[in-house]
Amino acid sequence: xKKTLALLLALIMALSLAACGGAPAASSEAGNEPAAExxxxxxxxxxxxxxxxxxxxxxxxxxxxxxxxxxxxxxAQYSDATEAYMRKVVEAYEKEHPNVKINLEVIGxxxxxxxxxxxVANKQAPDLYNGGSAGExxxxxxxxxxxxxxxDELIADFYPTFWKNNIVPGLGEVYQIPYVASVRAxxxxxxxxxxxxxxxxxxxxxxxxxxxxxxxxxxxxxxxxGIDASSxxxxxxxxxxxxxxxxxxVDADGNYILNCPANVEGFTYMxxxxxxxxxNENPTSETRDDLQKLVAADKLAMLVTACxxxxxxxxxxxxxxxxxxxxxxxxxSSTLAVQDALxxxxxxxxxxxxxPEKLAAIADFCDYFYAPENYTPFMIQEGLLPATISGAExxxxxxxxxxxxxxxxxxxxxxxxxxPNWKDCSTSCADAAQNVLxxxxxxxxxxxxxQAVVQE
Amino acid sequence: xxxxIRKKPGIARFEAYLWMLPTLTLVSVFVxxxxxxxxxxxxxxxxxxxxxxxxxxxxxFRYVLKxxxxxxxxxxxxxxTVLIVLISIVISITLAIVLNERFHLRRITRTMLxxxxxxxxxxxxCVWKYAxxxxxxxxxxxxxxxxxxxxxxxxxxxxxxxxxxxxxxxVFVTVPFMTFTLLSGLxxxxxxxxxxxxxxxxxxxxxxxxxxxPLLRPAINxxxxxxxxxxFNSFVFVHTITGGTPAHRTDTIMTYLYWMAFSKGxxxxxxAISVIGxxxxxxxxxxxxxxxxxxxxA
Numbered sequence: 023x024k025k026t027l028a029l030l031l032a033l034i035m036a037l038s039l040a041a042c043g044g045a046p047a048a049s050s051e052a053g054n055e056p057a058a059e060x061x062x063x064x065x066x067x068x069x070x071x072x073x074x075x076x077x078x079x080x081x082x083x084x085x086x087x088x089x090x091x092x093x094x095x096x097x098a099q100y101s102d103a104t105e106a107y108m109r110k111v112v113e114a115y116e117k118e119h120p121n122v123k124i125n126l127e128v129i130g131x132x133x134x135x136x137x138x139x140x141x142v143a144n145k146q147a148p149d150l151y152n153g154g155s156a157g158e159x160x161x162x163x164x165x166x167x168x169x170x171x172x173x174d175e176l177i178a179d180f181y182p183t184f185w186k187n188n189i190v191p192g193l194g195e196v197y198q199i200p201y202v203a204s205v206r207a208x209x210x211x212x213x214x215x216x217x218x219x220x221x222x223x224x225x226x227x228x229x230x231x232x233x234x235x236x237x238x239x240x241x242x243x244x245x246x247x248g249i250d251a252s253s254x255x256x257x258x259x260x261x262x263x264x265x266x267x268x269x270x271x272v273d274a275d276g277n278y279i280l281n282c283p284a285n286v287e288g289f290t291y292m293x294x295x296x297x298x299x300x301x302n303e304n305p306t307s308e309t310r311d312d313l314q315k316l317v318a319a320d321k322l323a324m325l326v327t328a329c330x331x332x333x334x335x336x337x338x339x340x341x342x343x344x345x346x347x348x349x350x351x352x353x354x355s356s357t358l359a360v361q362d363a364l365x366x367x368x369x370x371x372x373x374x375x376x377x378p379e380k381l382a383a384i385a386d387f388c389d390y391f392y393a394p395e396n397y398t399p400f401m402i403q404e405g406l407l408p409a410t411i412s413g414a415e416x417x418x419x420x421x422x423x424x425x426x427x428x429x430x431x432x433x434x435x436x437x438x439x440x441x442p443n444w445k446d447c448s449t450s451c452a453d454a455a456q457n458v459l460x461x462x463x464x465x466x467x468x469x470x471x472x473q474a475v476v477q478e
Numbered sequence: 479x480x481x482x483i484r485k486k487p488g489i490a491r492f493e494a495y496l497w498m499l500p501t502l503t504l505v506s507v508f509v510x511x512x513x514x515x516x517x518x519x520x521x522x523x524x525x526x527x528x529x530x531x532x533x534x535x536x537x538x539f540r541y542v543l544k545x546x547x548x549x550x551x552x553x554x555x556x557x558x559t560v561l562i563v564l565i566s567i568v569i570s571i572t573l574a575i576v577l578n579e580r581f582h583l584r585r586i587t588r589t590m591l592x593x594x595x596x597x598x599x600x601x602x603x604c605v606w607k608y609a610x611x612x613x614x615x616x617x618x619x620x621x622x623x624x625x626x627x628x629x630x631x632x633x634x635x636x637x638x639x640x641x642x643x644x645x646x647x648x649v650f651v652t653v654p655f656m657t658f659t660l661l662s663g664l665x666x667x668x669x670x671x672x673x674x675x676x677x678x679x680x681x682x683x684x685x686x687x688x689x690x691x692p693l694l695r696p697a698i699n700x701x702x703x704x705x706x707x708x709x710f711n712s713f714v715f716v717h718t719i720t721g722g723t724p725a726h727r728t729d730t731i732m733t734y735l736y737w738m739a740f741s742k743g744x745x746x747x748x749x750a751i752s753v754i755g756x757x758x759x760x761x762x763x764x765x766x767x768x769x770x771x772x773x774x775x776a
Contacts, residue, residue: 136740143528158526158743253721253741303612303632306724316613371527442526445743453547456725460636471546478541 090123091383094148096138098362099130100202100404107400115390122383129153147371149384152364156197157442160190164371165197171366171381172199176389179410184361187436191276198363198440199388200409202401204328205431206261206358208346212339214244214323222324222343224355226266226291229324229346233300236323247295248313248325249305251459256306256452257437258358262326264288265356266347271438271447278438278447278476280454281469284351289458289465291348296459306456328360329427330405359434361409364388407431443476450475513756520753524746538750547726548734552758554641555730558716559709562648563702569649570656570701575690577657578664588661595654603718606647610634610719637727640720644728647715652708656701663697664690699770703763710759731755 097108105128112124127148129137134153141147142164159165169177177185177199184200210222218239223229233246251259260280264270269284279285295301302308302322316322318335325331326345332338344355366384369375391397394408394416401408402421407428408414418425438444450472457463463471520538523531542548577588594602609616610633618630634640671689680688691698713732716722722729722737729737731751739748 139528162525162527162529164527253723253737304635307634307720312613321613445526445741449737449742453725456723460724460727462637462725462727 090121091377091380092123092125093150093380093384093387094125094127095150096127096129096134096148096153097150098134098153099128100406103403104128107403111391111396111400114396115387118390119383119386122387124387142367142371145371145373147367149372149376149380150364150366150388152201152362154365155363155439155444156188156190156365157440157444159365159367159371160193160197160442162370164367166366166368166381167195167197168199168366169196172385173389176385176392176410179392179412181409181411181414181432183359183432183434184409187361188363188440190440190442191438198365200361201364202404202406203359203361203409203431204330204406205427205434206258206326206328206345206360207430208324208326208343209317209331210324210341210343211317211320211322212341213320215341218323222341223346224344225346225349227349229295232324233295233298237298237300242299244320245302245316245322246300246324248316248322248327249292249296249301249459250308250310250313250327251305251452251455252307252309253449253452253456255310256455257448258326259289259292259455260285260451261356261358261435261437262345263292265358265435266345266352267291268348268351270435271451272441276438276441278473280447280451280476281466281473285469286465287348287351289455289469292455293458293465305459329407329424333405357430357434359431359436361436363439446478447472447476516749516752519746520749522746524744524749526743528745538746539754541744541747542738542750542754547729551726551729551731551734554728555710555732555755555758558641558645558648558712558730559706561645562652562709563705565645565649566652566656566705567698567702569653570660571691571694571698573653573657574660574664575686577661591654591657593654594651595658599651599712599714600718602651603647603715606643606650606715607719610643634720637724640723641728644716644719647719648709648712651715652705656705659701659704660694660697663694667693703766706762706766707759710755731758 095112097104099105108126108128112126116122116124131153138148138151138154139158142159147164156165180200184203185196188196188198188200190197208222214236215221218232218236220232220235223232229247236244236246249259250256260269260271264285267284267288269279269282269288271278271280273279296305302313302316310327313322313325314327314331314334317325317331317340318338332340332342345357347355392410392413394410394412397410398408398413398416398420401413401417402424407424408417414425414428417428438447441447454463454465454468454472457468457471458465518533519530521535522533523535523537525531573591577584577591581587608614612618612630612632612635615630615633617633618627621627621631622629632639633643667690671693672685675685675689710730711732712730713736716728716730716733717736720728722733726734726737731754735748735751735755738744738751
């Protein structure tokens, strides 16, 4: 009997493993604490006020019968200052529009997707969400098309490059709008480069030459080149080493080409840099943040990273240059442009219907948020770039140095994030880079495997 | 005995069930329901947002079994579990025997041994992650300052060494609980046996193999089963220290499951992995308990 009981006990405990699979557990909601008094200017072009009719939303926490229209907004945290700034904007908007209440929730990147997906699964999706991509929700028909709810003026204000990048292949529709943008460039530690007497390299051959000189000068004590093939940024290896060789994630028709010869050559070049001892020791686990710290600590000379890097380490003097390219196959460099998106959940992902007044309020709030006087200071604070033409014009006035990035951004290439299985591609690229760098697979084998995954 | 005599009147008959109700409720809500939900999800078509679209498919299992890295993940999980439990049991038996002896500062030593177990797993994992860091790790700093090495060692640089360190950390946190379980088993062994053996001329090894270990066997069995389940389900150490890198070479079932759900967004496949893990544990539990029952009845 005792043995049977012991067996049963063991089985019950084993069951707990199975309980770990499935949908993510709900995260606790952050409270909407009152923020400091708004310092934002009100929008000049006042839109037509939306009706004061309250939305009969069950998701509204207050039980007031004639309460304001509630808009739930889940936003990603870009820095410690993100929430404070967003609250100022929201409070200023609410002051001007007493019939609207924005339930703002700012969540860190590590848990925002889990939190929102849990709510979506429970039909409690937010109205606005910045932190995921439309590709995850299109098949469930959970999203509004921005063109159906936003103002024509706002739609027209987005850079055409961004808008085009958001068109879903095969559907020809747009389900997300750009929220923030950034570009990647080669950042070189000025002190190291000057000591060695080298300039930022433009081509692959120049990279080899500069790396060898830095390595020899410091006898290997300073890394010449930084590679981030960690699980969070591993997909960038295709952008950094394959675009610059004519390869990439997809071809002109949007078909995956992960194992094309140009990509194989790009990965071979990356492995060569690593095998020569010119790079950081642990590229499969050292993240962008780790490497940026090494540049700031004068231990790493060159790193391809995002344009907000200089703002994080203002005391570090840097040379900024284009991502080096293979001049034997390409005539110029390719820049990785990254945009985070804002999506709008429709009634299929919520327990209640959205009244026309609520949709009008969402559109009006978006007009307010993207107004240059609100949007551009937010971008400057976060070290990011605006995705609107009006925002870029204001950036040119307020921060001319950063505005120079805008021309780069316009010509930049984007991730294929609008493809529904982008996550498969992203994780497969990271896996491939890790397999190559650790010598477990050749570039051809690793990229063949990645291609097989995205084609499943 | 007449059954009527044992029968309790009225509500008292349900007393036992009432006492069990809180536990049954908790188990139902936090274990049984998620288990059933996971099993249901594993046999369903699930969208990228985690919505179950239709039931009755084996696609999730086919997908998981087709992943080139999955056999490695299973092997990792088995190696991780077996090595941690085996190494820990040897160390723990030794420590339990030592701590069962009378010596100066025994109480403080016993208390100190509890620290790694009492500390949060996440904090322990973070401490070891930074201790083993290639650039700034304290282990490297210690080795260099003591003159044992001249250059930093890349402890987590490749899959094999990283996995070996993960097992080390696993042993570090497993030994305290195991030791105390075995110590309580040792304390229940009557000193009469040892006194009689001493009179008969038995030495230390005779007493160890003919008295201590046989009488400690029930405690060892419980410890092994509990720790196999605990290690198999362990998540935080691998996730925090290596995150499964490089390319899942240090992943166990639990971290791979997490990656599948939250990095890849494939909730159906993640549920299938959890069911496969459950089956592996079920097989172990049945085999182990059967072997034990046979040995005890032999």
